[in-house]
Amino acid sequence: MEGKPFNDISYEQFLGEEKLMGSRCQKCGALFVPPRAICIKCYGTEMEWVEMKGKGKLAAFTCIAIGPPLMIKEGYDRKHPYVSGVVELEEGVRVVARIEGVDGSKPETIEIGTPLQVEFLHRGEVNNSKTFLAFKPL
Amino acid sequence: MNVTIKSHNNARLNPKAQFNVSIRDIMNQRIERAKNKGEPIPAWREEKEFLRDPRANPVVAWPMHLYDCCPISDGASCVLLVADEIAKDFTDNPLHVVGIGQGSGKGLHAKEDLTYFEATRYAAQEAYELSGLKPEDVQIAEVHDCFSIAEIIHIEDLGFFKPGEGYKAVEEGLTRLDGSKPINTSGGLKCKGHPVGATGTGQLVEIWKQLRGEAGERQVPIKDLRIGAAQSLGGTGGTCTLTILERR
Numbered sequence: 001m002e003g004k005p006f007n008d009i010s011y012e013q014f015l016g017e018e019k020l021m022g023s024r025c026q027k028c029g030a031l032f033v034p035p036r037a038i039c040i041k042c043y044g045t046e047m048e049w050v051e052m053k054g055k056g057k058l059a060a061f062t063c064i065a066i067g068p069p070l071m072i073k074e075g076y077d078r079k080h081p082y083v084s085g086v087v088e089l090e091e092g093v094r095v096v097a098r099i100e101g102v103d104g105s106k107p108e109t110i111e112i113g114t115p116l117q118v119e120f121l122h123r124g125e126v127n128n129s130k131t132f133l134a135f136k137p138l
Numbered sequence: 139m140n141v142t143i144k145s146h147n148n149a150r151l152n153p154k155a156q157f158n159v160s161i162r163d164i165m166n167q168r169i170e171r172a173k174n175k176g177e178p179i180p181a182w183r184e185e186k187e188f189l190r191d192p193r194a195n196p197v198v199a200w201p202m203h204l205y206d207c208c209p210i211s212d213g214a215s216c217v218l219l220v221a222d223e224i225a226k227d228f229t230d231n232p233l234h235v236v237g238i239g240q241g242s243g244k245g246l247h248a249k250e251d252l253t254y255f256e257a258t259r260y261a262a263q264e265a266y267e268l269s270g271l272k273p274e275d276v277q278i279a280e281v282h283d284c285f286s287i288a289e290i291i292h293i294e295d296l297g298f299f300k301p302g303e304g305y306k307a308v309e310e311g312l313t314r315l316d317g318s319k320p321i322n323t324s325g326g327l328k329c330k331g332h333p334v335g336a337t338g339t340g341q342l343v344e345i346w347k348q349l350r351g352e353a354g355e356r357q358v359p360i361k362d363l364r365i366g367a368a369q370s371l372g373g374t375g376g377t378c379t380l381t382i383l384e385r386r
Binding site: 032040060062063064065066078081084086093094095096104107 | 196197198199200201202244246247248249252
């Protein structure tokens, strides 16, 4: 873990291992998820990996009816929108994630502040797989 | 909805706009088409009824509907920027870049608050300081309305209206062509179109035309129109700029 560069590739590799990882500035303690190599608060460059507990609450969301080909392949369309949101983690940082277990065709039933639990969505074949970060209601 | 109706009304007067029709025109065309085809005639009486009807204005990404989103367009624009001393070699009526600012902000997910763009606020502060001008000195502006809500947020961040009150200004007509602070007289990204790489200078071209009195039917009726600004954005608000032009 120590040797991994603090970038999106490492972040996605960790997601594949079902770990939600961020970087913490060793100088000022600021936390970044996905990780940053340089602290945007104090410009420090000494970072360390930190694993998130995977709990948070819904801060904002959208229900996407017109999706990209990838999502259409998964069966989402105008009648079955998928939900994408911003989740505020217990650790205090916010991440973008798919929101599962809610009805995207009824946005009025989805509530800001809903407690959420992390979920890892593995897609694709063994040698060509990708893991997407998701959250679902507790 | 008010932003969309206003921008379409402006674009209707802009022959170079991708959608140079008003919402009312689109609504009437659809009613006409239904009549000709012998289909049930929609009961829309005015623009807002049309925009509230999901058959006319479907959801793209709730709460954003079709008419809240700009298209991705083909297009080109250019600006000739030269030193003051030689400007008269090119035109008798040059404009001056009196303020320019650029700001950076966090990604959409990392923002503490989703109701403003810190990058726009920073860019504005820089451009105002450089020019010695205040928000109230800017008479017209083009802003980056990639989505209708973005226009409302930017006119607040640029200091034209107080935070949380931009929507009222639009509702009261202050941002119309004949309002006290016309915004996106070209039709904006929403209706003029959004040829991504050409959008920023395209906004300056509109300010150029307005300040020189060459905007034709959509020329704003402000007396002694001298100062206009263009605000642009990239990376969901990660980078914003403000450029202030003056006619002397």
